Amino acid sequence: MTPAAPARRFYKIVDVVATDTGFAVRLDGATPKTPGKNPLILPNEASARLVAAEWDAQDKVIDPFTMPITRLVNVGLDRGEATREAMVAEVVKYAGTDLVCYRVTTPDSLVAAQAKAWDPLLDWARAELGVALRTTPGALAIDQPETAMTAIAIAAQALPTLKLTALAFATGIAGSALVAFALIAGRIDGETAFKAIRVEEDWQAERWGRDPDEAHLANARRLDLIAVEKLALALDAPSHPVPKKTSGSA
Structure with missing residues (x-):
């Protein structure tokens, strides 16, 4: 066709x-x-x-x-309104296996890179969201505390529909509810969120180079996270009583 x-x-x-x-x-x-x-x-x-x-x-x-912002809107x-509960459930599901909780044990340089990128997000979530997630070495599955899952659900449910939509979208891209929450809250920007979900890939690329096809796909994810950042910031901005024209002739 x-x-x-x-x-x-x-x-x-x-x-x-x-x-x-x-x-x-x-x-x-x-x-x-x-x-x-x-x-x-x-x-x-x-x-x-x-x-x-x-x-x-x-x-x-x-x-x-x-x-990307128009598509998300x-x-x-x-x-958004019809799928609020489903979006909240999806964010909670990702939090249960959050990317930032699964850590390598070797080599030391990658261990340090993960800690540098992810530990501040765990600390922020604990302080600002009341979400205390456990970490684990390697791919060993763990059950997260029920209190943390409840706090994630409450924080997601409290968001206006468009911000919840942005949160759910970013969570799916990142594989991490904490990265997505930090992004829409303005704790990190889109570039930082992208780097946070690419710690291991970037560590490997520094040693063996980047695959052009993979880099192209990765850049699409980067642009989507930047779009989420921009929309979240705009949604938090106050409105002026008298709107002004934004553009002229094409």
């Missing part, structure tokens, strides 16, 4: 306006719809402008792969 041709950019002006339910992204004065037919309206101005910037950055054709608007 021949792939569908990419949609051509059909609009000239991208802007953001306040509505009764939030801040709407507009293309030539009309608010686009998500795949689920919901209007592209964000809870605050900063997040709407972030999405608007992705639309405005499109050239002659619209490439969804260059719009679409998921949140279309399915």
Whole structure:
């Protein structure tokens, strides 16, 4: 089957306006719809402008792969409320086998690299979320404390829908609920989150080089984590009472 041709950019002006339910992204004065037919309206101005910037950055054709924040917002608007419990459960599941809890025992340089990247996240989660996870050597499976799993669930459930969507998305990419929580809380940025989930890969690459194909796939994960960082920061930003136009002619 021949792939569908990419949609051509059909609009000239991208802007953001306040509505009764939030801040709407507009293309030539009309608010686009998500795949689920919901209007592209964000809870605050900063997040709407972030999405608007992705639309405005499109050239002659619209490439969804260059719009990671819009794609994430679409998921949140279309399915976030209906899947809240499932997203919370998924985050808790990942926390039960969290990447940062499984440590190598040799060589010493990799042991130290994991400790440097991951111990501050464990300390932060214990202090800020009340989540105390156990670590284990190698791939030996462990059961995490029920109190920690409950605290993870409470912290996830307390998030607004779009931030919960971002958390669940980042958790799946990272293989770590703690990395994802630290990312959406602003404790770490997207680049740091990416490095945290690539400790062993980077350690190996420093010694034997990088595989170009693997590096390409890894970079896609890096860009997704940066998108989560930007969306989380924008969702936390205050809105101004008088929105201003974000862009001009294409």
